[in-house]
Amino acid sequence: MLAQFRPAIFSGMLSQDVQLFFRSWTCDPLRVGAIAPSGPALAALMTAEISAASAPVIKLGPGTGVFTRALLARGVVEENLALIEFGSEFAAKLNADFPRAKTLCMDAARLRDVELFDDTLAGAVISGLPLLSMTPRTVYSILEGAFAHLRANGAFYQFTYGPRCPVSRPLLDRLGLKATYLGGTFANVPPAAVYRIQRRKALRVHGTTADRS
Numbered sequence: 260m261l262a263q264f265r266p267a268i269f270s271g272m273l274s275q276d277v278q279l280f281f282r283s284w285t286c287d288p289l290r291v292g293a294i295a296p297s298g299p300a301l302a303a304l305m306t307a308e309i310s311a312a313s314a315p316v317i318k319l320g321p322g323t324g325v326f327t328r329a330l331l332a333r334g335v336v337e338e339n340l341a342l343i344e345f346g347s348e349f350a351a352k353l354n355a356d357f358p359r360a361k362t363l364c365m366d367a368a369r370l371r372d373v374e375l376f377d378d379t380l381a382g383a384v385i386s387g388l389p390l391l392s393m394t395p396r397t398v399y400s401i402l403e404g405a406f407a408h409l410r411a412n413g414a415f416y417q418f419t420y421g422p423r424c425p426v427s428r429p430l431l432d433r434l435g436l437k438a439t440y441l442g443g444t445f446a447n448v449p450p451a452a453v454y455r456i457q458r459r460k461a462l463r464v465h466g467t468t469a470d471r472s
């Protein structure tokens with residue numbers, strides 16, 4: 260099924276996407292966080308646990324839409340996607356390429372304030388945000404807002420170019436979350452690793468609640 264989005268990635272669209280991405284990176288390297296769009300191997304890893312049952316799905320920092328195409332190939336319909344992108348140059352392209360998705364040109368740190376799918380909570384958040392170039396306070400707001408939109412068993416998927424989870428242990432502890440390493444790929448520029456972040460399950464022990472993480 261993923262083969263469906265691979266041809267699009269390697270088609271003539273790619274060079275336009277690479278140019279747009281590179282131009283955006285030269286204007287605002289900290290916000291864009293990479294010099295080239297993510298590759299198909301990373302898109303496959305980031306969406307490996309996603310199916311139609313994960314809908315609706317929130318995509319943070321979709322950029323040129325590489326992971327968004329992977330989500331569609333996994334069976335999530337466009338109407339069930341919310342695309343949260345700060346860069347107006349990327350948001351305009353996302354609006355044109357995915358007209359039935361809900362594209363919001365906004366800071367993902369303000370996610371808590373917006374209504375996305377009426378009263379329906381999301382099954383997954385797929386984040387391409389450059390968390391390593393953000394302050395701990397901003398990362399906290401992004402995660403807090405994202406989990407406010409997620410179902411109890413919903414998961415937040417994040418990739419990183421760094422050697423460990425880009426969300427620090429104290430921040431995870433403060434939010435009652437845990438991170439699990441899902442895998443890495445060298446078939447990406449640069450090589451990247453993917454983490455799943457979830458709520459810790461609360462255990463009831465003799466009338467009190469304890470974390471099981």
Ligand SMILES: C[S@@+](CC[C@H](N)C(=O)[O-])C[C@H]1O[C@@H](n2cnc3c(N)ncnc32)[C@H](O)[C@@H]1O
Pocket residue numbers: 290291292293295296297298319320321322323324325326343344345346349365366367368387388389
């Ligand atoms: C590393 S790129 C991800 C690119 C995407 N995976 C692709 O291949 O096109 C990071 C993206 O996050 C966006 N971004 C950065 N900070 C953001 C924020 N605070 N809120 C929403 N989007 C943000 C950038 O504009 C960029 O599109």
